[in-house]
Amino acid sequence: MNAKDLFIALFVPLSWGLGFVAAKAGLGHFPPLLLMSLRFFISSILIVWFLPIPKEYLLKIFYISLVSATLQYGLTFSGLKILDTSTAALLVQTEVVFGIITAAIFLKEIPTKKQLLGIVIACSGTIILLGTPSVEGKALGASLVLSGAFCWSLGQVMVRGLNGKVGGFTLICWIGIFSSPQMFIMSLLIDGNPIPIIISASVINWLTILYLGIVMTILGYGAWFYIISKHAMPVAMPFLLLIPVSAIIGAMIFFGEVPSLEVMFGGFIIILGIGLIIIEPKHFSKKNNVG
Template identity: 30%
Template sequence: MSRKDGVLALLVVVVWGLNFVVIKVGLHNMPPLMLAGLRFMLVAFPAIFFVARPKVPLNLLLGYGLTISFAQFAFLFCAINFGMPAGLASLVLQAQAFFTIVLGAFTFGERLHGKQLAGIALAIFGVLVLIEDSLNGQHVAMLGFMLTLAAAFSWACGNIFNKKIMSHSTRPAVMSLVIWSALIPIIPFFVASLILDGSASMIHSLVTIDMTTILSLMYLAFVATIVGYGIWGTLLGRYETWRVAPLSLLVPVVGLASAALL
């Protein structure tokens, strides 16, 4: 990986590391699924009127949007809402790196050698140690843990769709992929919120929305999604999945530090 791409990867690490605290703050005054729906609505509008639609098969676009956008954040936001600590969520979510490597090996035939396998094993051990240390005797509901793990698997599936899209003959601009795929989860998020939270709760959260929630939404939409996933998608298009996915293992360092300080 070039030095420039390495710097971009570190930028994503910082952006996504802060993401968990921002989600926690945003959930103080808004139901999780509605917060997610508004996030992607801000990503899509009004940008889709100025960015051309990516010329890729619809099934790939739908697969990307439903996994990396809808499923990942539906599971993650609900997990945090059910009491999953933000710092611990940032750790567990990084299981996506291992899921991505396994899926990449099966899907693209990517081979791992001894050094890569040793590095992955060491990374897994490190993450497990951090998870145990972050618990520090506190009880975490199994539901929140499993939801976060489901979010990690959804993210990994999205990475595979991303790689397939960027390997397609049309090779669309990453920004157009991020923006147009954001259309896909909006209605599912709002419908799910309506069913689970009720219209009264949704209306109340909009009427009483404060600047903290607005700033949280802006960060989640413009920084974490457009900037973060724009860079991430570009890197996945340039390199093998096993080179890119493990970089996210640095995210918990920022996530735990920000959760402790903010």
């Protein structure tokens, strides 16, 4: 991987990790569903003009949007509103564990022994994290984030049903087009009239929306799709282990959150387990670099 690709690969976890920080800031004003609705509206409206309409797959993408966007982000960011940023960012990493499990159940993909060991380690770290003082009295928040992670894994199984017929950017765009009004309507039903909230939003509030919609979604996913098009997936995936790291550092800088030693230990065990699942050392050689 050359210097340019390394920079782009590092930008992905940085933009996504700081997305937790931006979302946490935005949740101080916007309800979770409204925040995500505005995020996907911004990202989709900016790129839809440059992408094809996947006419044959719109219904499937609609169903995917319900699970992998509306349910997932609604649950995850409702949990983020309750939890510390670092705790939520670490719990979100269980998406990988749920992904292996749901793939085994629905796609009959049998996990390897190394993946099973990684699942056990990651689950142990999750149990440690759930027992820390930072989660005490916030079981609802943790449950919401874990439920969101499970919805993400179900969404990935549904995406597999497209058989790669829809490009990554096109899929992200149309998921956003469908999920934005879904989440807006749900926010209207749950939180009440969103118009006063939107009108009273400050410049900082809108900057968080722009970060989530442009930097985290358009630029972040754009960088990710570039990396996985140039390099083998096992080479690209380990960079995602830096997402909680950048989220924790960002929360420390912007919010003054200092995770306890227990949180750091539990988080380390989670990342260790996830790393065992996704890292394939045999792929780290020049001959496997497709860039």
